[in-house]
Structure formats: structure tokens, C-alpha cells
Amino acid sequence: MTGLIQFDEKTGVFHLHNQQISYLFAVEEGGLLGHIYFGHRLKDYHGGRAYPRIDRGFSGNLTDISERGYSPDTLLREYSETGFGDYRLPAILIKQENGSQATRFTYEGYRIDKGKPKLEGLPATYALEEDEAETLTVVLVDAVAKLKLSLFYTIYRDRAVITRSCRLENHSDVPVFIDKLASMTLDFTAQPLELISLPGAHVNERQLTRETIRYGQKRLVSRRGTTSHQMNNAAALVSPQTNEFFGEAYGFALVYSGNHAIEIERDQIDQTRVVIGINEEQFSWQLSPKESFQTPEVVMVYSDKGLNAMSQTYHDLVNERLVRSYKHQTRPILVNNWEATYFDFTEDTLRPIVDEAQQLGIEMFVLDDGWFGCRDDDTTSLGDWFVDKKKFPNGLSHFAEYVHSKGLQFGLWVEPEMISVDSELYRNHPDYRLEVPNRSPLLGRQQFVLDLGRKEVRQAVIEQLESLLDQGFIDYIKWDMNRHLSDVYSARLDGQCQGEVFHRYTLGLYEMLEYLTSKYPDVLWEGCSGGGGRFDFGFAYYMPQSWTSDNTDAIARLGIQYGTSLFYPISTITSHVSATPNHQTGRLTPFATRGDVAMSGVLGYELDLTKLTTAEKNLVKEQVEDYKSIRHLVQFGRFSRLMSPFEDNRAAWMFTNADKSEILVFTFMILNHAQQPIPLVTLNGLNTDKCYQNVETKEIITGSELEYLGWYEALSDKDFVSHRYHFKEVKGGDSR
Ligand code: DGJ
Numbered sequence: 001m002t003g004l005i006q007f008d009e010k011t012g013v014f015h016l017h018n019q020q021i022s023y024l025f026a027v028e029e030g031g032l033l034g035h036i037y038f039g040h041r042l043k044d045y046h047g048g049r050a051y052p053r054i055d056r057g058f059s060g061n062l063t064d065i066s067e068r069g070y071s072p073d074t075l076l077r078e079y080s081e082t083g084f085g086d087y088r089l090p091a092i093l094i095k096q097e098n099g100s101q102a103t104r105f106t107y108e109g110y111r112i113d114k115g116k117p118k119l120e121g122l123p124a125t126y127a128l129e130e131d132e133a134e135t136l137t138v139v140l141v142d143a144v145a146k147l148k149l150s151l152f153y154t155i156y157r158d159r160a161v162i163t164r165s166c167r168l169e170n171h172s173d174v175p176v177f178i179d180k181l182a183s184m185t186l187d188f189t190a191q192p193l194e195l196i197s198l199p200g201a202h203v204n205e206r207q208l209t210r211e212t213i214r215y216g217q218k219r220l221v222s223r224r225g226t227t228s229h230q231m232n233n234a235a236a237l238v239s240p241q242t243n244e245f246f247g248e249a250y251g252f253a254l255v256y257s258g259n260h261a262i263e264i265e266r267d268q269i270d271q272t273r274v275v276i277g278i279n280e281e282q283f284s285w286q287l288s289p290k291e292s293f294q295t296p297e298v299v300m301v302y303s304d305k306g307l308n309a310m311s312q313t314y315h316d317l318v319n320e321r322l323v324r325s326y327k328h329q330t331r332p333i334l335v336n337n338w339e340a341t342y343f344d345f346t347e348d349t350l351r352p353i354v355d356e357a358q359q360l361g362i363e364m365f366v367l368d369d370g371w372f373g374c375r376d377d378d379t380t381s382l383g384d385w386f387v388d389k390k391k392f393p394n395g396l397s398h399f400a401e402y403v404h405s406k407g408l409q410f411g412l413w414v415e416p417e418m419i420s421v422d423s424e425l426y427r428n429h430p431d432y433r434l435e436v437p438n439r440s441p442l443l444g445r446q447q448f449v450l451d452l453g454r455k456e457v458r459q460a461v462i463e464q465l466e467s468l469l470d471q472g473f474i475d476y477i478k479w480d481m482n483r484h485l486s487d488v489y490s491a492r493l494d495g496q497c498q499g500e501v502f503h504r505y506t507l508g509l510y511e512m513l514e515y516l517t518s519k520y521p522d523v524l525w526e527g528c529s530g531g532g533g534r535f536d537f538g539f540a541y542y543m544p545q546s547w548t549s550d551n552t553d554a555i556a557r558l559g560i561q562y563g564t565s566l567f568y569p570i571s572t573i574t575s576h577v578s579a580t581p582n583h584q585t586g587r588l589t590p591f592a593t594r595g596d597v598a599m600s601g602v603l604g605y606e607l608d609l610t611k612l613t614t615a616e617k618n619l620v621k622e623q624v625e626d627y628k629s630i631r632h633l634v635q636f637g638r639f640s641r642l643m644s645p646f647e648d649n650r651a652a653w654m655f656t657n658a659d660k661s662e663i664l665v666f667t668f669m670i671l672n673h674a675q676q677p678i679p680l681v682t683l684n685g686l687n688t689d690k691c692y693q694n695v696e697t698k699e700i701i702t703g704s705e706l707e708y709l710g711w712y713e714a715l716s717d718k719d720f721v722s723h724r725y726h727f728k729e730v731k732g733g734d735s736r
Contacts, residue, residue, distance in 0.1 A: 004018055004133070004134040007110060012028070013026045013036070013045060014110070020040075021040065022042040023153070023155065032062075032106065033077065033078035033140070034051055034078065035187045036049045037049060038186065038300070053069035053070055056074065073087060076271065077187055077273075079092070079105070080187075081102075081104065082102055088265055091184070091185045092149070092181055093178075093179040094176050096176050097174045101179065103142045106141060106142075106143070108140060109139050110136060111136075112134055112135070113135045114135075115127045115131075115132075115134075116135050116154045117135060117152075120294055121510060122507075123296075123538045125161075125321045125322050125537075128321070135152060135154045146170070146171045147170060147176070149169075151164070152164065152165050152166060156317075156321075160301055163297050165296060165298065166183060167293065169290075172289060175287060175288045176286075179284050182263075182277030182278070186252075186274045187272070187273050188237070188274070190269055193266075193272050194211060195212075195213050195236075196238060197211075197236075198234065200232070203551040203584050204549075204560070205232075205532040206532065206535070212240070213237070215267075217265045219264075220235055220262040221261045221262070221279050221281070224484035225484055226529060227260070228534075229530070233262065233536055234253035234254065234567040237252075237274065238250070243306055243307070244306050245684060246306045247304070248302075251299075252299070255536075255538050256278065256296035256537075256538045257539050258278065260278065261281075262274070283503065284500070285500050296538070299314070301317075307566065314567050315565075315568075315639060323544040324517075324542075324544075325517060325521050326544040327544070330631050330632055331602045333362050333604060333631075335604065337350060337368050338413075339583055340353060340608035343377055344370075344376075346391045346392070347391065347399045352610045353610055356612075357406075357605075357609055359621075361625060364409040365408050366411035366478060367411065367413060369415070370391070371412070372384055379446045380446075381422065382447050383423040383426060385414060385461070385465060409475035411475060412476070414480065415481060415482060416465060416479065417450055417461075417481050418448065420446065429460065432457045433448040434489060434490070435489060436487050437489070441487040444486065445482045449505075451501075452508035453490050453501060454491075454492050454508070455508075458508055461512070469523065475522075475523065475524065476526065477524075479526065479528060480528040480547075481534060482530045485502065488505075517543070524545070525543040526545050526546060526574060527542075530550055532560070534546070537567075545574050546573070547574050548560060550584065552576055553578075553584055553585040554589045554593050555585075555589060555597075558668055561575065561597070562641060570639050570655075575603065575604070577598045577606070577620075590722075593721065595619065596666050601634075603623075633656075634655050634664065638656040638685065640654050642681065643667070652668065652681060653665075654666070656686070660690075661728060663683065663725075663727040666724055667681055667722065669719075669721045671719050672721075678712050681712075684707065690702075691703065692729055696725075696726065
């Protein structure tokens, strides 16, 4: 045992710790679990945070405990329930046979295991070696309802990360209904805290928002059946003084792609409770005797060095212990035909784009929506995953062969969760969609959602995708989803089980993804949902990258990519250079700026390459060549945010390799103003005792100057200007 988790039998205190963090909680009188601490590593704990026993008015006392001041009303809890004096946010609500939702779970025992067990049917972070992590299982029981609740905690040896989830088992002989089963509760002592979240909209995802936590309750939710563009399922609590480089930050990311709820409540004495898990609205799960229910996992990160350090911990974890395929493999530069042609193409009209891509050094051609069934617009053919012979008279393989013959890889778009009424799938199986009896279902982008909770529905789609993928010519799949769930009712479930449909949809989807991504591990899978509507840790487990937003405008992308990077590593953030005027905003942005923004993620192009001027083609050629030489640094280097587009008229970020010998900096000035403040750029995390050379100008500068003194950015008389700086350490060149 590596000794990451200790239990003190005398005091009843659990201590999870590594060199960076400590997490403590205790078994209190009456078998309640009281939270003690989560933060910077402690060497030991001598009881300083035994929760004071104060007799509060209107706070009940547990009858089996004599001490009057011992009220669950304000206790810091490890997992919160309802019915016995804790009036704050509950994590669990179980409707029992007698109609009561109250539970009283008490401590029964614990076990500590090496490594990290898998979560059945759910994506989760993993450990590769047994001694890189330890998992604590704390078992609680409700003796009256005969329910067993296991709380799982994993701590990694070398990361400031704790993961949490729980499992409920029904040991009674009657069914109960889970009305809520959150993955975790975390209670904070009385202290000022701010919330950072990532709300947004379609074409405006993950707009970093910061607010003070005040009294009452705040809920960050999705009710759309998927993660959503509107509210991402990751958030952070920070001290008011925390910025990118200093201060405490607590990150929370749910490994899930369905309805979520991140709930925050500041109580009567300024303590803050966080409860995170599946959204309990429209959720009710029948748990029969002997059955169990596993919640998704939450990944918690602690940083006392600001938000960049929190993000970097997440980035490393995702790259090393969440993503499974294409791990640390550089990603190909692709051209996607969506904004170039939309639905209007044939093999003949696409070939010139492929030819041009080859000339420019691009490595993959992605055939987007419109290649299948008879899909010339969005009214038809979803569900029919066979080629449109009008557009590809010699079949898809013929076109793919052409792409391959040019030395490019071939990628394909699919939207497997959907069905069009005008499709063979619908004509044969009109009952496969989600639909409430006797009500006409809601159309979204002219399409309906398949009931993925049903095995036969999943099978019908999987077989079609297999017959495509088995042909062996597909190197990449873009898995899209262009509407949210409505009419959430399954023809295969009894009336009292309809509250299960949302979660069963997500579980069904995960089962499909597990099957397909395991069967075709060499395919590069890219997640997408009308841009970045399903950017989450759950999807990252199956698909190592995701289309970040349908908004390809470089200036809008500054904020979208900045916000996304709070939790998600650059290797997951795909970013394309598109045409100008931009199709979403109408903005005219210089080609170089569009390139610099896209090169700050996983680079691609999304425009008709044949329509570019010669000068633009030369620029693309340069960008592509350039990106090939820096992409490992961009995709897998250390990413630090320097200036926020949410705070100012500019943005800046940098990439650093492992030994800090190579640095790449991008800066962006958004609007030009008269009497513009002169922006000063300073870097972070360099070898301050070394010298660096600017690769372009050959100037040699000390690391300490770059880090502390910086440089004034040249002012421009134009809007939307970007700069790129590439520094390499001068070997043997220590600075004085
Ligand atoms: C939404 C995606 O985000 C776009 O990139 C494109 O694939 C369209 N769907 C196609 O319908």
C-alpha cells in the first residue's frame, strides 16, 4: 500500500493525502460523516477542526444522541440527506414504500484498495498502475429502509485530484424510487467564495462567468438530455482574490453527458455547500430489491496557485488518465467541407478541394453532413447511414480511395442519435423515436431523437455504422448531435419508470460509444453537438477531441477557447480557420489572426480552399508547415492563460514544453482605440535563470526579463491583430 489514505480508529478520522493535497472527514457520534478539510497538504491532523457543538435555535437534535448542540443543521457533512435536521441541499432523496423521502445513513465500515476500479457502464478517470492511486470506499447504511450507500473516493499519488462517486444498493424486499442521488456533497467553512461557471448558448459556448456566492441557492443545470451549450457541467469555487496565478481554487467536473445539476448554497452562518450529480428534475429511478445504482464521477481539483494551476491539473489528468485513444498522439490537420459547401456537393465538386488540400500540406479531408440517404437539406435521411448514389455514383469508398491516393486521411460525419421522418429507418420503425403517447412530438432542426435507452434501437444504428467502418477506409469520425431531447418518454418502459428515460438515454449512448470506440480504436473520434454542446469529461473518455463551437469567428473564439481551457486541455479543443466575412458573425478578420486562433487549438480549415487567393494559399501553406513544427507543444504542452478576453480588449496565452526550454506565446488585440492603453506582456513559468532566443528575431533575452519585465506590445492601427512569439532556451546560456 502506498499509504495515501489513513483511518485513525481512535478519532474516526479519514485522511486522504499526497504531496499536494489533503482531504479529511470523520465518523461523528451517531455514525454521521462530518467533513473536516480539503486543501493544501497537511502532514498530520490533531483535531483542530472538531466541529463546535453549539446549541442553535430551530435546529433539531438527533434523538439517539444526548448532546443538545449536536445538530445536523449546520454540521459540515460528507454526504447530505433530508428528513433529520439538515435543512440545506440534500444529495439523496429516496421515495420509500411508505411515501417518505427521509433517510438516515450511518457509518458501517470502510475499505481501502489500490488503484481505481472501473465504474460499470459509465466513463471515468482511471489509474494505469496500482500504486498511482488508492480508493477508499465508505459504507453507510439506512437500517430502516435497508439501503446501503457506498461513497467512493480516489486520490492519485501525484495529482491534486480527488474523484468521488457513490453507489446505492437496495437490500430490502420492496422497490424504492431514487428521486435524487448526487455524486457528492462538499461543505466549506464560513468564508467568502466566488463561483466561476461556463454558461453559454449555441455558437457562444463556455463564456467564463464569475460571481459572488450569496445567501440562498444557485443551480447550474442542464434539462436538455445532454451537457448543453447553455451550461457546462464543470465549475470552480475560488477565493475573491484568486486570479490566474495566485489564490485558492476548487474545481469540479462531472464525468457525464446527460442532465446535470451543480448546486451551491450559502447557509445561515456563511458556510457553503456544493452538491453535484445527475439533475434530479424529471429523474426518478426504480431500484428493485438486490439492484444497485452507480452515480457518475466528479473530479475535484485543488489549487493554491490560481486558476492556471487548477486547469493544468485537469489538462494533465484528461490527457493521461481520461482519454483512451489517440493519447498523446498528434492530431492531423484537416479540412472539413461544411462551411465550404454545406449540403451542396458531389464527388466531382469535392475533388478540387482535396487536390488543393494536398498542395497545401493538409493531412485529412472530412466529409461533413449530406453524404448519405438523399440528404440535400436538413429535412431528410438521418438514420440511413448509406451513401447517396447521386452524389457519389461509385460509392463512398471510391471517393475515400481518391482522398487516400492524394496522401490524405479520410474522415466522415455522422449523427447517429437522430432520425428524420423522411428516412428508411423511420418508415420501418416509426416507434424508434422518443415520443409521448397521444402528443405530437417536437421537431428540432427537422429531426427527432432516437430512444437510445432501447437495445434494438442502438443495434439498428450500430449495425449500419459497422458496415461503414468495417470497410476500412474511414480514419476519423465526427459524431454530431444537432438537437436536444424533448418528448422524453420510452415506449418500452412502464409508466412509473418514465423518470429513468433521460439517464437511460445517456447510458445507452455510452454503451454504443464503448462498443464502437473499442472495436475501432485506430479511428480518430471527434465529439460534436452543434459545435460544443457536449464538451464534457464523459465524452472525452470516448472521443479525444471535440468540435468546440459552430462559431468559427476568430474573435468570438478567443472567449470560447479561453473559457473551454479552464477545464479541458488544448488537445481536446478543435479550431478551424474559416472564410471571411465569417458565416456566423459577418466579421472580417485578417487571415493571420484567424490562423493564430485556430493554431492555438487542434488546427483545421473549414472553407473552400479552391476559392482562396494565391496570397492566402501561401499563408495556409505557411500556417500548416508551421503548425506541424509546433503542434506537439500546442496540443500537449503546458497551457497558461495570460490575459482574459472576458476582462479586457485583448487576450494572450502561452504554451511551454516539459523542461521549459521552448515557449510559444500568442497575443491578440481585439479592437483598436484612439489612446489605447499600451499592453504589457509578461510570461509565466519560465526558467528564470536561463536565456531564451526569439526564434524569428534571434534576439537573446533572459528568462527573468520575459517573466518579470516583459515587453510592450506594438500598437496597430487596425482591429483584430494577433502576434506570435516563439522562444527557445539557449543551451549553456545561463543568465546572470
Ligand atoms: C453541426 C456541426 O457543429 C457542424 O460542424 C456541422 O457538422 C453541422 N452540424 C452539419 O449538420
